[in-house]
Amino acid sequence: MERITASLEERHQAYLKRVREEPEEGERGKSEAVRLIFERAEERDELAQQRDALRRKTDELRSQLAAANSRIDASNELVRAVEREQSIAERKAQAGIVTRAKWWLTGMPSSSSPSSSSSSEAARVTEPEPASEPEPSGESAGATERAAAAEASTARPSRSSSSRSSSSRTNNE
Numbered sequence: 001m002e003r004i005t006a007s008l009e010e011r012h013q014a015y016l017k018r019v020r021e022e023p024e025e026g027e028r029g030k031s032e033a034v035r036l037i038f039e040r041a042e043e044r045d046e047l048a049q050q051r052d053a054l055r056r057k058t059d060e061l062r063s064q065l066a067a068a069n070s071r072i073d074a075s076n077e078l079v080r081a082v083e084r085e086q087s088i089a090e091r092k093a094q095a096g097i098v099t100r101a102k103w104w105l106t107g108m109p110s111s112s113s114p115s116s117s118s119s120s121e122a123a124r125v126t127e128p129e130p131a132s133e134p135e136p137s138g139e140s141a142g143a144t145e146r147a148a149a150a151e152a153s154t155a156r157p158s159r160s161s162s163s164r165s166s167s168s169r170t171n172n173e
Contacts (some may be wrong), residue, residue: 006034 008016020033028036088108092100103109 016030016033016037019036020028020030022028092103092108095103
């Protein structure tokens, strides 16, 4: 062993004193305490290297996990797309000829939610919707009524002429 002489700052002297007075092995000499400090420093460096290696490994595993999750998400999206296609095929198979003809002309309506029941959607799509006209209100109501009256007046002469001829026949008889 080589002998050295060192000058220590106050904080280092305080640390050396704490190491010398540790209760594990009783009192140590200055030289033994300095050797213990160096051993601990080497151990700390090794532990720091292990910590850094573990952090790198953790980062690598996290990136692998993220890649695996993205692959899983992509495959789940494919599964959902296939299920939607199967749902569309089922809807087409369950639909009546009139509904399919309507879809051929206007296009098949898309479902609002891919997870909704295809049978309820097929029932909704295959049933004819009642033609409901909006309730007229305000000025548009008057215009609608006038248009209806104009249609009725143009249709009445043909009816009235036929009704006149039938009424005249009944009068003549």
